[in-house]
Amino acid sequence: MIKVALAGQPNCGKSTIFNLISGLKQHIANYPGVTVEKKSGTFSHQGETIEVVDLPGTYSFSSYSLEERVAKEFILNEEPDIIVNVVDASNIKRNLYLTFQLLEIGKPVVVVLNMMDVAARRGMDIDVQKIARMLSCPVVPASGARGEGKEAIVEAIMQAKTTPYNEFKINYEELEPLIEETQALITTDSPQASRRWLAIKALEGDSVILEKLPKVTLAIREKCLDFHRQYDKDVESFLAAMRYDSADVIYHQSVVEKQQGKKTATDIADGLILNRWLSFPILFLIIFLIYQSSIVYGYKLTDYTWPLLAAFKNFIIGISPEADFTQVPMITDFAIWMVNSANALLNYIPIFLILFALIAILEDVGYMPRMAFILDRIFKKFGLHGQSTLPLVLGGAFVGGCAVPGIMATKGIADERARMATILSVPYMNCLAKVPFYTLLLGAFFEAQMALMMFFISTATLFIALIVAKILTTTVLKTRETSPFVMELPPYHLPTFKGVIFRAFERVWMYIKKVGTIVLAVAIVLFAMLELPGLSDEQKVAYEARSDALLTSFYAQAAKTSYGEQLSTRESVSGLLNTYDDYRARRMSASPAQAGNIDADFEAKAPFYMTFIKPPADDAEAKTINRQLRNLSRDRRGILQEMKNDKVESSLLGFIGRSLEPVTQFAGFDWKINVAFLSSFAARESAVATLGSIYENNAADNLRAEEAMAQNSGYTPLHAAAIIIFMLLTPPCIATMIVVKLQTGSYKWMLFAIFFPITLGFLAASLIFTLGTGFGWSGVEAFALFYGTVIALALFMGSLPQKRINWSGGFTKSILNKS
Amino acid sequence: MCLDELASGTLCRIIKVHAHDALKYKLLDMGFVSGAQVSVVREAPLYDPMELKIHNYLLSLRKSEAKLVEVELV
Numbered sequence: 001m002i003k004v005a006l007a008g009q010p011n012c013g014k015s016t017i018f019n020l021i022s023g024l025k026q027h028i029a030n031y032p033g034v035t036v037e038k039k040s041g042t043f044s045h046q047g048e049t050i051e052v053v054d055l056p057g058t059y060s061f062s063s064y065s066l067e068e069r070v071a072k073e074f075i076l077n078e079e080p081d082i083i084v085n086v087v088d089a090s091n092i093k094r095n096l097y098l099t100f101q102l103l104e105i106g107k108p109v110v111v112v113l114n115m116m117d118v119a120a121r122r123g124m125d126i127d128v129q130k131i132a133r134m135l136s137c138p139v140v141p142a143s144g145a146r147g148e149g150k151e152a153i154v155e156a157i158m159q160a161k162t163t164p165y166n167e168f169k170i171n172y173e174e175l176e177p178l179i180e181e182t183q184a185l186i187t188t189d190s191p192q193a194s195r196r197w198l199a200i201k202a203l204e205g206d207s208v209i210l211e212k213l214p215k216v217t218l219a220i221r222e223k224c225l226d227f228h229r230q231y232d233k234d235v236e237s238f239l240a241a242m243r244y245d246s247a248d249v250i251y252h253q254s255v256v257e258k259q260q261g262k263k264t265a266t267d268i269a270d271g272l273i274l275n276r277w278l279s280f281p282i283l284f285l286i287i288f289l290i291y292q293s294s295i296v297y298g299y300k301l302t303d304y305t306w307p308l309l310a311a312f313k314n315f316i317i318g319i320s321p322e323a324d325f326t327q328v329p330m331i332t333d334f335a336i337w338m339v340n341s342a343n344a345l346l347n348y349i350p351i352f353l354i355l356f357a358l359i360a361i362l363e364d365v366g367y368m369p370r371m372a373f374i375l376d377r378i379f380k381k382f383g384l385h386g387q388s389t390l391p392l393v394l395g396g397a398f399v400g401g402c403a404v405p406g407i408m409a410t411k412g413i414a415d416e417r418a419r420m421a422t423i424l425s426v427p428y429m430n431c432l433a434k435v436p437f438y439t440l441l442l443g444a445f446f447e448a449q450m451a452l453m454m455f456f457i458s459t460a461t462l463f464i465a466l467i468v469a470k471i472l473t474t475t476v477l478k479t480r481e482t483s484p485f486v487m488e489l490p491p492y493h494l495p496t497f498k499g500v501i502f503r504a505f506e507r508v509w510m511y512i513k514k515v516g517t518i519v520l521a522v523a524i525v526l527f528a529m530l531e532l533p534g535l536s537d538e539q540k541v542a543y544e545a546r547s548d549a550l551l552t553s554f555y556a557q558a559a560k561t562s563y564g565e566q567l568s569t570r571e572s573v574s575g576l577l578n579t580y581d582d583y584r585a586r587r588m589s590a591s592p593a594q595a596g597n598i599d600a601d602f603e604a605k606a607p608f609y610m611t612f613i614k615p616p617a618d619d620a621e622a623k624t625i626n627r628q629l630r631n632l633s634r635d636r637r638g639i640l641q642e643m644k645n646d647k648v649e650s651s652l653l654g655f656i657g658r659s660l661e662p663v664t665q666f667a668g669f670d671w672k673i674n675v676a677f678l679s680s681f682a683a684r685e686s687a688v689a690t691l692g693s694i695y696e697n698n699a700a701d702n703l704r705a706e707e708a709m710a711q712n713s714g715y716t717p718l719h720a721a722a723i724i725i726f727m728l729l730t731p732p733c734i735a736t737m738i739v740v741k742l743q744t745g746s747y748k749w750m751l752f753a754i755f756f757p758i759t760l761g762f763l764a765a766s767l768i769f770t771l772g773t774g775f776g777w778s779g780v781e782a783f784a785l786f787y788g789t790v791i792a793l794a795l796f797m798g799s800l801p802q803k804r805i806n807w808s809g810g811f812t813k814s815i816l817n818k819s
Numbered sequence: 820m821c822l823d824e825l826a827s828g829t830l831c832r833i834i835k836v837h838a839h840d841a842l843k844y845k846l847l848d849m850g851f852v853s854g855a856q857v858s859v860v861r862e863a864p865l866y867d868p869m870e871l872k873i874h875n876y877l878l879s880l881r882k883s884e885a886k887l888v889e890v891e892l893v
Contacts, residue, residue, distance in 0.1 A: 059845075059848045059849060060844070060847075060848035062844055062848065064841050064844040064845065091874075091875065091876045093850075093874045093875060094849075094850055094874045094875075094876055097848070097850065236843070236844065236847060237836070237843075237847060237852065237853070240847035240848070240852050241852040241853055241854070244850055244852045244855065244874075266877070270860075270861075270870075270877075274861060274863070274864070274870065275864075276862075276864045277864075279864045280864060369879070372879075373863050373868060373870065373879045374863060374864055374865075375865075376863065376867070376868055376879075376881070377863065377865040377866070377867045377868070378865065380881075483841060483845070484838075484841065484842040484845050484846075484881075484884050485868060485879070485880065485881045485884065486842075486845050486846065486849055486878065486879075486880055486884065487878065487879050488849075488876065488877065488878050488879075489870060489877040489878060489879055490877075491877075
């Protein structure tokens with residue numbers, strides 16, 4: 001077997017070459033440093049198995065970033081036979097800097113000159129054979145985007161395996177004696193890699209290599225200081241300069257630029273896109289278009305996908321055991337609960353699909369780093385990064401977004417501290433699923449000031465997120481690694497349709513797989529907590545008596561008709577009622593065109609029941625029963641609703657809600673609100689459903705949820721303002737928390753992301769509610785005050801001077817460490 | 820003279836990089852070696868960071884970091 005390591009700088013098209021030769025698909029992006037995980041593919045050629053491992057894209061082979069460490073440790077520990085170095089032919093000089101570092105490792109290198117088409121378009125004439133001669137290694141021209149060069153690359157790998165290889169050496173002139181001395185220090189029990197390479201890396205102060213040579217670290221450090229004293233140069237700068245000089249020699253001898261000085265397409269595009277006056281309008285336009293087409297149009301698309309989900313729900317209800325009048329089997333309740341939880345998530349798939357496709361396009365085109373370039377100055381003030389823009393927008397910069405894709409889009413942020421701060425502040429943005437909740441509360445308590453309140457709600461979130469980011473970066477994230485804002489602005493590329501679509505589906509699938517399973521697990525726990533311990537025996541008897549009374553009156557009415565005999569048992573009436581409810585549910589979620597089919601279906605399945613559900617025009621008796629049936633169905637719903645409320649009230653979750661009351665009363669929350677917040681953890685939609693079901697005390701009065709809440713809750717608008725403030729800051733939904741765990745790689749941060757917002761939200765709500773009660777503020781006044789405070793705080797924090805280390809000098813680290 | 824002082828369109832040559840640790844390595848790797856030529860393409864719309872062209876590719880650098888790069892005009 002031949003083990004091949006694929007190495008190259010960011011934006012060199014390494015991923016496309018990887019897909020080309022191994023035939024496997026992988027994330028492809030036009031954004032520095034997006035490939036962080038190791039991917040490998042195995043294939044065979046002429047009976048030989050070849051394994052290709054895709055190393056992370058790195059500009060260099062030192063150890064100053066995680067990617068570089070990962071790449072180097074792979075070379076050291078896994079001993080690949082051949083290194084395939086992908087080089088961007090249109091940016092050959094900087095790419096060759098890495099090539100020289102790879103050649104030094106001492107393993108056979110095959111250079112793949114990728115993007116030859118782009119280089120040709122830019123008027124670059126590259127003498128491939130000359131480069132091969134100068135580097136004494138095979139050089140294969142290719143174009144990953146066009147699928148050209150696969151055979152030649154595989155052929156070169158096969159040949160490289162069998163051809164004897166002499167170790168490659170750069171003559172480092174005045175450093176040579178030092179390299180030889182260091183080489184002598186490295187004993188034979190060291191790793192199997194080239195000793196010269198180890199010596200050079202050790203002199204560079206490379207931590208991965210020095211860790212492997214603990215005995216000689218001090219001696220090597222001493223030699224470096226000697227070199228500095230003798231030549232007034234430090235080893236790292238000297239080596240970098242030598243390698244760039246070598247790359248320059250190759251560039252000058254083998255590349256002819258026919259359009260030198262002429263503006264490239266990228267230069268012209270940047271002239272517009274990064275123009276001082278045009279950049280912001282263009283940026284807003286792009287953000288608006290993304291938002292409009294994913295959130296707004298995607299939401300409209302759910303009108304078409306929702307019937308599918310509703311049909312799925314009806315199907316599950318259909319195969320669950322039927323209710324015996326007011327006695328619904330728990331398994332049926334459970335099935336409906338699970339389907340509702342799953343549907344709440346699946347409903348967002350069209351939005352995610354559009355969103356992920358658009359993000360993939362932006363990544364491939366090369367706009368992402370430009371966005372960071374334009375906005376960096378603002379975000380820097382809050383400890384964030386220019387690249388935080390998109391995550392925050394997706395999280396919900398306008399009326400609503402979703403934190404899940406927002407947090408997933410933080411992957412490319414180069415600065416670790418800013419990335420963490422972005423992950424932890426995106427959940428404060430306006431979640432789409434919170435909108436129905438706001439609408440419910442605003443409709444109930446702020447009908448006159450709805451527009452103003454909605455404006456407050458939708459604009460406050462960005463400022464809250466910025467404040468949180470600033471607080472976190474100056475406290476808990478203070479010691480996190482920051483990396484310098486040295487970011488490549490890669491040339492613009494046209495994205496490929498296949499690449500974009502593939503990536504969009506891949507990300508959606510990941511969302512369903514990772515988030516879906518855990519959301520369902522939490523849904524099971526919540527179901528148990530809402531269901532147990534269930535109704536008391538007295539309650540059961542009381543409800544049963546009421547049910548019997550309803551049935552008895554129905555029998556009596558039915559007995560007056562000729563159908564009386566057939567409708568005189570609990571079984572037959574339950575069956576009729578269930579068929580009636582099922583029929584109505586199906587008709588409601590069906591299009592007019594399907595209605596006929598449903599009718600025919602039911603006629604075939606239950607012809608007798610259909611006589612009453614859709615009574616023939618000439619059958620007055622059937623019509624009477626139809627009327628009775630409608631009343632009975634409504635009364636049954638009423639009883640079921642009351643039973644549910646009693647069950648919730650005595651449930652574990654209800655108990656928790658009650659026991660939180662002594663604390664939450666400061667924010668004006670009673671146990672019902674507590675239960676709604678607790679149950680909204682699985683999916684925020686359920687907050688509205690829970691509140692709605694708690695307040696619709698008597699289904700017979702047919703009030704809308706808003707009206708029911710305003711009348712039955714006993715809340716004032718000030719209560720509502722406190723609830724909205726709490727909801728603005730919290731609660732994070734479980735799907736978001738899973739993504740936080742995935743992106744931070746730690747449960748600790750996930751727990752932090754749960755409890756920090758809850759604390760913050762509770763404190764803010766309590767403060768506003770307590771002060772509001774004391775000073776007699778109205779709901780709007782209290783909320784306006786909260787809004788004003790948030791804006792003022794954000795502006796104040798943004799104006800605080802950035803504490804950055806931009807001085808140098810002083811004692812060296814070794815002295816400081818000793819003291 | 821430091822890189823952050825230069826106006827758009829200026830071409831200069833690097834004398835020395837005064838950065839330390841991670842920033843120094845990063846700048847060296849991106850080609851900020853003594854003698855390399857850098858041209859200032861433009862400032863960001865909000866005047867910071869700046870866009871540079873070095874070794875025939877484009878790169879953005881905050882001014883606080885450009886301050887650490889000593890240059891001379893060509």
